[in-house]
Amino acid sequence: MLGIGTIARKVFGTPNDRKIKATRPLVEKINALEPEFEKLDDAGLIAKTEEFKTRIAEGESLDKLLPEAFANCREGAKRALGLRAFDTQLMGGIFLHQGNISEMKTGEGKTLVATFPAYLNALTGKGVHIVTVNDYLARRDAEWMSKVYGALGLTTGVVYPQQDEGEKKQAYAADVTYATNNELGFDYLRDNMKSELTQMMQRGHYFAIVDEVDSILIDEARTPLIISGPSQDRSDLYLSIDKLIPELDDDAFTIDEKTRNVTFTDEGNEALEQVLHQRGILAEGQSLYDPESTTVVHHVNQGLRAHKLYTRDKDYIVRDGQVVLIDEFTGRMMAGRRLSDGLHQAIEAKEGCQIQPENVTLAQVTFQNYFRLYEKLSGMTGTAVTEAEEFMEIYGLGVVEVPTNRPIARIDDDDKVYRTAQEKYAAIVDEIQEAHEKGQPVLVGTTSIEKSEMLSQLLTRAGLKHNVLNARQHEQEAQIVADAGKLGAVTIATNMAGRGTDIKLGGNVDFQVMEAIAADPEGDPEEIRKRIEEAHAADEEKVKEAGGLFVLATERHESRRIDNQLRGRSGRQGDPGRSSFYLSLEDDLMRIFGSERLDKMLSRLGMKEGEAIVHPWVNKSLERAQAKVEGRNFDIRKQLLKFDDVMNDQRKVIFAQRLEIMETADLSEIVQDMRHEVIDELVDIYVPPKTYADQWDTQGLYAAALEKLSLDLPVIKWGEEEGVDAEVIRERMEEASDNFMAEKAEAFGADTMRQIEKQVLLQTIDTKWREHLLTLEHLRSVVGFRGYAQRDPLNEYKTEAFQLFESMLESLRETVTEQLSRIRPMTEEEQQAMMQQLAQQRAQLREQAEAGAAAHPAAPGEPDAPAPAAGPAAAAAETAAAAVEGFDENNPDTWGNPGRNDLCPCGSGKKFKHCHGRLA
Known part of the structure; x- marks a missing residue:
């Protein structure tokens, strides 16, 4: 019997179906306009852009303009690139313009899709940012799509690391700017550390289209972007602690793989304390639980984590004597990224690398809070539906599944589960051998460098020629992926390394042409292309006959989305293909999430060695386990964000104040208000309200005025005068300080004084904000313990962070007043x-x-x-x-x-x- 929900879906369609249906009239309008735009010459397309800009300036909405703008953009792309957008690509573009995530399968042409909403929104003149996952894709997409924008009369820019400042400013000033998420976030932080408006790069946050939106807004959102400077060098301490960690017995600590955490047991703490005393790291008579031991305990914990939780060639690699982190989701190296709180230094000590100094945070922001700055946000990816709840709750983004241009012809096998990893890998080698013999290209997905290299050795022993793509081959990424669809090719890829380059059956023609021209510079390029295209067409047919690309995954990831990304490499644009997952009870996911019961059941069933269990029920139970892990990870990210939101509100206030200071030519009133507030506080402290003169501390007020205001005032005499109260003293102090600063301004010259005031204000804000960030970090690391006292750590954090912020602003007024009062011209x-x-x-x-x-x-x-x-x-x-x-x-x-x-x-x-x- 069918449920009510199932019947409703059959009658009315799913919510996704209804969204798709709603765009069809718009797509039909765009198609109806096509003949009209085809008649325009090249100058006519640019003239249309100018006409659209005028209409927007006169108040016409972007939604009303959409059909014409999309028709113009389609024509521009057709002339510039020879690509005519499919109806499904126009749909994807409409959803992006509406502020949604367009889920489009691999090979559906997302790069071209982004040009439609980018063109429409760039007509406002506010600038559009297209965000990619790495610099290679940012440059490639900008170079490729700039031809489209150029044909329509718009400018294109690309932002990349170590770029010349003038060039970067020009890139941000362009109508459409391509950049990586990291560079955008860092430029936002750098801009808010500048001292003049003219030095700022970004010109606001109007509309962003995020490519691989799941990778950027979910996978990378857990790690904040931090601009930091070095603090004191503690290399000796790291090295001393690193030597003692391997000496600890296994019962000295417990590892929780589910939460990736490791802690000392009571016995471990006792043994540790003894060893630390012996090595002279802990002073005699000092306990681990003493406040003075906090630093040592922190470093010991980080050393333990480095040894027991972080594995070489899985979590990081050592290259040129440096520890380089590996992105667990893409398998790519994250050069320049460092783990915080001394953990990176602990890994450097473990690997015998040079230990870099620990850093202090100068500025930081999370991707969640950076991308929520945009007035409108949208994104594209092949896999977002499984994370739809998180996208809606955190970013207010809906997810829409855009249908494929051609029906998917890929066959997805049920998972094959083996008892041991050895049996699994033996079966994988046999399966690859079989596919290779019939000419079917195979893409093998692994979860770590270590496993990819182990599998590579097995294939070498079996005499199978293959390519390996992991963080070590980062530079050859595009080339290896381009060759992965060739007849009989075998490619081992760590996770999803290689996104952004399609795997085309028979190989990538453009790459083959470039190789052939490089090998034969004297040859005719057109002849070479013609020859390669003919050979490619024959190869493509052979690959299709062999069954298309075979994606073979060697493990399930914690997230279904990562599995779907790998699976989606096969079967692009209606091509044939096949995907299969090979698992064993020794895999991390199976081992951590209850494989014991399954092992007993398989033993009772009398499974022989080398046999696999294959059943849809196994797939469902695995997906349920993955959904649980995803839910837990979402809760962790949500909790992190709640804490970061507290800092983010304060960051917005500080950055807004900085901007206001930079925009204001004359800050004398603001500085005067600050000075008067300092005087108010001094008078309230030393001449409390509703008190008699004999209760006043005029001696203290005299000393404070000398220190804070650089004024030698007869405060003690004032206190002895008849009829003088706190208000009179306050007025006299304000008048004296105003006159003192007016004389100073005259000596310097008004313009110079205004400039000094601006610089002092900005630099003091920056210094105080840095100190405040460090205080908040410390508060956050200890506030969790309040839970033991039945108090909500988040509420405690909010309350104390607010109090700290208030005291920071108070000390800011004092410091600015004090510094300005001490500045004087040279004699x-x-x-x-x-x-x-x-x-x-x-x-x-x-x-x-x-x-x-x-x-x-x-x-x-x-x-x-x-x-x-x-x-x-x-x-x-x-x-x-x-x-x-x-x-x-x-x-x-x-x-x-x-x-x-x-x-x-x-x-x-x-x-x-x-x-x-x-x-x-």
């Missing part, structure tokens, strides 16, 4: 002394330059400080600079090795660390 004698010092320094620099001294880079992470003086000093410095021959003050290469605290050779009058040695 003539000081200027003369500075000129002499600069001349001596230039002479030393010349000697060093002649001796070939190498330039020494500035130490990263040193907080900036305001210039101590301004005015005529700069001119004096210039005169002294000109006195030394052989130096070009505009060319830092000629400066040799200036000290951090020396005056800057450029002649600004500032210390080197506050000028050219300053960190952005």
Whole structure:
């Protein structure tokens, strides 16, 4: 008997079917407009773009403009690339414009789909960001699709690491900008560390289209982007602790594989304390539970995690003496990424690599909170439905399954479950051998480098020629994937490495043509292409006859989505194909999630060695286990986000304040308000309201005014006068401080004083924010223990974080007031002394330059400080600079090795660390 839900779906269709149906009238409109746009010449397409921009400026909505804009874009793509978008691609584009995730299978042309909503939204002039997972794809897609945007009169930019600042600014100013998620996030943080508006790169967050949206917004969302600077070097401590971890017995700790956690047992703690005393790491008489032992305990725990939870060639590889992390989802190297809290250093100690200093956080943001900055967000991927709940709850994104252009012809086998890994791998080798003999290309998916290399050895022993794609072959990724569809090819890939390049049956024609032209530079390119296309057509037919691409997975991943990504490599655009999963009871997922019962059941069934159990029920039970893991991971991410939201609200306030300060030309009123608030607080502390004069601490107020305001005020006398109350003292202090600062502004010159105020404000905000981030990190690491006292850690964190933020703003007012009150112009004698010092320094620099001294880079992470003086000093410095021959003050290469605290050779009058040695 059918359930009510099933009957309703049969009658009315699923919610997804209804969404697809709703777009069909729009698609028909676009198709009806096609003949009209085909008649336009190239200039006519650009003229249409200008017409659309005018109509938007006059108030026409993008939704109303959509059919015409999509028709224009389709025509532009047809002329620029020779590709006419299918109706399903137009549907995908419509859903993206509406702020949804378009789930489109591999090979359905997502790169072209993005051009339609990007073109429509770029007409507003606010800029569109298209986000990809790596720099290679960002550059490739930008280069390829810029032809389409160019044909329509729009500009395209691409953002990548270590890019020239002028070029990057130009890229962000383009109508459509391609970039990786990492670079966008880091540029957002860098922009909010700049001191002038003109230095900022991004121009707002209007509309983003995220390619491989599941990878970026879910897999990578657990790790925040952090800009950091080095703190103190603790290499010796890491090395000392690393030596003692292997000496611990197995009963000294417990490992929980489900939560990837390792903890010391009570016996382990006792043994550890003894060893730490013996090695002199822990002082005699000091216990592990003493507050002074916190640092040692933290490092020991990280050492234990490094040894017991992180495996070489699975979680990281060692390349050129450095520990490089591996993305567990894509198998790609994550160069430049480091684990926090000293864990990376613990792994470096374990592997005998040079230990880099620990870092302190200067700025950070999670991808969840970065991408929620956009007014409108959308995404594309082949696999999102399994995570639809998370996309809706965290980002407000709906997921729509877009139908394929041609029906899927791939055959998906039921999982084959073996008793042992040995039996499984023997069966896999046999299966690959069989497919290879009939010419069927095989893509073998593994979950780690170690397993891919082990399988590679088995295939080598069996005499099977094959390619291996993992983090070690990162550079050849596109080439290996392009060849994976060739007749009889065997390719082993770690997870989903290779996304972004389609596996085409018979091989990739463009890659083969490039190879042939490189081998025969004298040959006619057109002849070479013709010859290869003919050979390819014959090969493609043979591969189809052999059954198309065979995807063979050697394990189930924790997430169904990753399995579906691998499976989706086969059967693109209606091609034949096959997918099969080979599992064993020794696999991580099976072992962790209750394979004992299954093992007993298989033993009772009397399974012989080499036999597999194959049944749809097995698939269903595995999917249920995966769904549980996904649910648990979602809960972890949701909890992390709740904590990060607290910091994010504060980050928005701080960044908004910075922006307001940079946009405001005259900050004297803001600075005055801060100064008056400081005075209010001082008066309230030392002259409390509703008290008598003999209860006042005028001596304390005098000392505080001298320290905070640099004012020598007769506060003690005021307190002895008749009729003087707290309000009178407050007014007199405010008047005295205002006059003092007015005199200072006159001495410096109004413009110089405004500039000093701006720099002091910005630099103080940055310093205080960095300190606040560190405090919040510490709070977050201990607040979990409040749960033992039946108090909600999240609420505790919110309350205390708010109090810390309030006290940070209070100390910000004090610091700004104090610094501005101490700044003063240089005297003539000081200027003369500075000129002499600069001349001596230039002479030393010349000697060093002649001796070939190498330039020494500035130490990263040193907080900036305001210039101590301004005015005529700069001119004096210039005169002294000109006195030394052989130096070009505009060319830092000629400066040799200036000290951090020396005056800057450029002649600004500032210390080197506050000028050219300053960190952005």
